[in-house]
Each structure stands twice: as structure tokens, then as C-alpha cells.
Amino acid sequence: MNTRVEARVAESEWSSLGNQAFRALGLPPEAAADVVKVLVLADLFGLSTHGLSRVESYGERLRSGGINASANITTVNITPGIRMVDGDNGTGPLVGMHALRAAQSAAKACGIGVAFARGSNHFGPVSPYAYLAAQEGFASIIGSNATTTIAPWGGSDARLGNSPLGFGIPNPDGKPFLLDMAMSVVARAKIRNALRDGQSIPSTWATDGNGNPTTSPAEALNGFLLPIGGHKGYGLALMVDLFAGVLSNAAYLTHVKSWVDAPDEPQNLGHFFILIDTRQLGAAAWLSQRMTDFAAILHDSPAVDDSQPVIVPGEIELTRMAEQHTNGIKVDPNVLRMLRGFSVMQD
Known part of the structure; x- marks a missing residue:
């Protein structure tokens, strides 16, 4: 039986504790801020398994040298619309934020841009990146490969990862649509x-x-x-790994190291960020009207169960975020104690 009691912590305090923890683990201030931005958004969305609780697993690998705390992340412009990011085995959300900014730069220049990242690690959930992109007017398709945990369809051992894939569509005057799913x-x-x-x-x-x-x-x-949908989910997982691992020149399938079995070895995960600058498609009012109408068509469908009305992707997470902005973030007391322990270490 689950007897854990949740605590409430103000967003500013939660972010401060996260920054102190990652700085204590060796990250420079700007790098720690990037990592914490992603993980705190995950907590705000209610995705606590991918929020600041990840300090524990990330910290183990940072201490053992499995993740490079002083990563020198570089970006190369392959073409005006394509960027290649080398994460230098940095913390995953840090590499992810570099790739997001690179894709935004490419999309501003060309209308559509893509950034491939290699030399990375677990980068958290997709939805924080899609949300940040949507806030700047970008539609997005974002994915990453992962440690092998799924057998090929019809196979008997793990050969592919539970690779996350997400989409985001901005709404200039309302809530963006955010779909974030793994392949399992x-x-x-x-x-x-x-x-x-x-x-x-x-x-x-x-x-x-x-x-x-x-x-x-x-x-x-x-x-x-x-996998979701049986053989269809298997196929989707393969396509995500082809984009994230093969095209980025990162590891793929069984070449990806397990952060559980080999925490002191680089994973060389790959990510991809495909962004579309919707501001180049039409005025904000045009997109807002269409997005509002799109949501209304779905919301107006009579619910089978009145207590469970029809929702659109991202609605639950964005509602949680609004509530937790006001009332504080729900956190596991054990995670709170762990983070406060890093604060004591710095004193």
C-alpha cells in the first residue's frame, strides 16, 4: 500500500534547491539552470518521475564520471536549416536545451529547422521542450532514443529503447496542444x-x-x-531511433549503454528537434482562431461519463501547472530531503 505523503513547495524554492543540487554535482550555473528548467517543468506538469527526483540517478552518473559535468557542447550549422549538436556527454536536459535553441535558430532563418543531438544522456520528458517551443511560436516534433527495454516484435530479448516522441502546436491566445508519449x-x-x-x-x-x-x-x-499498439508501436519506436540515433550519428539500438548497468559509461544518446515557425505561416490571430475552434469541436463532444469530459493533449498537464504555480508543487518528501541535503553540503 502506498502511504507516502506529498509536500507542497513553492516553485521558486523548488527551482533554487534544484540549482543548488546540480551546482554541488559540478555543473556550472548556466548549465544547472538549463537542466533545472526542464525538470521543474516536468514536476509542474505532474510528471514527477521525470522531474527533480532525477537528481538521484543523474547524480550517481555525474559522480562516477558517466556524465560529463563540464561538457563543452558545440553546434555546427550543416545547412541554414540543419544544426548538429555534440553534447560532449553532458547532462541530457542541458544537451536538449542546446538542441532546442539550435532548432529555433534554424526555424527562424528558414521557416522550418531541425537540430540533431548526439553525445547526450537521458533528457527528461519531451513536453517541457515542446511547451517552451510553443511559447515562442514554434510547432514541434521532438524525439530521443533510449536504453534497450523493448524486444523486437516477435523477438525474445531487448533490442530497442522506450523512445519518447512528442508534438507541440502553439496557440497564441490559449493553451498549446502538447502530446508526449513513450513507445511502451x-x-x-x-x-x-x-x-x-x-x-x-x-x-x-x-x-x-x-x-x-x-x-x-x-x-x-x-x-x-x-509497446503501444503491438507491432505498430514497435515500428514507431524504430523510426524514432532512426531519427534520433542513426541520423544524429549517436548510438542506436543495442549500441546505447544502459545507465543502470553501466552508470560510469557514456550513453551517447541521440535526440532530434524539428521545429516550424508558425509566425511565418500567418498572423497570430489566424492561428489562435483555428486552434480555439479545433479544441471546441473536440470539447463539445458529449462525454460518455459526465465526470470525464473530452480533453485535448496537454490539457491535464497545463491545468496541473496552473494549479501548482499558485499552490506550490506537489513533491515527494524523500526527494525534498535529498535536495535539501545538497544545500547543506554547500553551506
Whole structure:
């Protein structure tokens, strides 16, 4: 049974604690600020498994040298619309923010721009990047490859990662649409949380080591995640890895190192950021009117269950963010104690 009690922390304090933690782990101030921006947005969206709780796993790899705290991230302009970012084995969200800015620069110049990143690590969820892009008027398609946790369709061992893929569409006068999904039915972090809390899992989430569906989180962590939509999810995961790993000249499939099994070795993850400058498509009022109408058509569909009205992608996360801006971020007390421990270390 889950008996954890959540605490509430003001957004400014949560960000300050995150910055202190990453600076204590060796990141320069500007780099720490980039990392914290992504992870705090994840917490604001309610994605706590990918928020500042990641200080623990990132910190282990930073201390062991598996992640380069002093990464010299470089960007090369391949063409006016294509950027190549070398993350120098830096912290994933830091590399992700460099790639996001590179793609924005390319899209401003050409209307559409893409940045490929290599030499990176786990970069958090996609939605914070898509949100930041949307705030600047960019539509986005963003993805990353990942450590192998999914078997090929019909295969019996892990050969591809649970690669996240996301989309964002800005709304100049309202909430952007944000779709952020991994290629498995659930993220591996949810299975770890179920194990920690002593809970079983649905049999549709994962298999055991022999490829049989299981309700045991322990067996699932020793087995494989199940892809969304069966063979279709498998195909999508491959395409994300082709864009993120192959085209970026990063590692791909089984060439990606596991941050769990080899925390002291570089992962060489790859990411891609495809951005469209919607301001070059038409006036803000034009897009706002169309986005508002688009959402209204969906919202106006009579709900099967009145307590669960129709929503659009990103609506839940953006509502959570607005509530937590006002009332403070819901955090795990154990994570709060961990972060405050870094503050004590700096005193």
C-alpha cells in the first residue's frame, strides 16, 4: 500500500534547491539552470518521475564520471536549416536545451529547422521542450532514443529503447496542444514505483524474462516493456531511433549503454528537434482562431461519463501547472530531503 505523503513547495524554492543540487554535482550555473528548467517543468506538469527526483540517478552518473559535468557542447550549422549538436556527454536536459535553441535558430532563418543531438544522456520528458517551443511560436516534433527495454516484435530479448516522441502546436491566445508519449504502454519508472510501493501492475504493461505477460513489477523489471499498439508501436519506436540515433550519428539500438548497468559509461544518446515557425505561416490571430475552434469541436463532444469530459493533449498537464504555480508543487518528501541535503553540503 502506498502511504507516502506529498509536500507542497513553492516553485521558486523548488527551482533554487534544484540549482543548488546540480551546482554541488559540478555543473556550472548556466548549465544547472538549463537542466533545472526542464525538470521543474516536468514536476509542474505532474510528471514527477521525470522531474527533480532525477537528481538521484543523474547524480550517481555525474559522480562516477558517466556524465560529463563540464561538457563543452558545440553546434555546427550543416545547412541554414540543419544544426548538429555534440553534447560532449553532458547532462541530457542541458544537451536538449542546446538542441532546442539550435532548432529555433534554424526555424527562424528558414521557416522550418531541425537540430540533431548526439553525445547526450537521458533528457527528461519531451513536453517541457515542446511547451517552451510553443511559447515562442514554434510547432514541434521532438524525439530521443533510449536504453534497450523493448524486444523486437516477435523477438525474445531487448533490442530497442522506450523512445519518447512528442508534438507541440502553439496557440497564441490559449493553451498549446502538447502530446508526449513513450513507445511502451507505460514508462519503466512507473513499474519501479509499483515495486517500491508494493503494488502489482496490469498484465498489459510488461512481460517477464521469458516474454510472458506478468503482474509482478519485479519480474517486469527483469523482462521487457510492451509497446503501444503491438507491432505498430514497435515500428514507431524504430523510426524514432532512426531519427534520433542513426541520423544524429549517436548510438542506436543495442549500441546505447544502459545507465543502470553501466552508470560510469557514456550513453551517447541521440535526440532530434524539428521545429516550424508558425509566425511565418500567418498572423497570430489566424492561428489562435483555428486552434480555439479545433479544441471546441473536440470539447463539445458529449462525454460518455459526465465526470470525464473530452480533453485535448496537454490539457491535464497545463491545468496541473496552473494549479501548482499558485499552490506550490506537489513533491515527494524523500526527494525534498535529498535536495535539501545538497544545500547543506554547500553551506
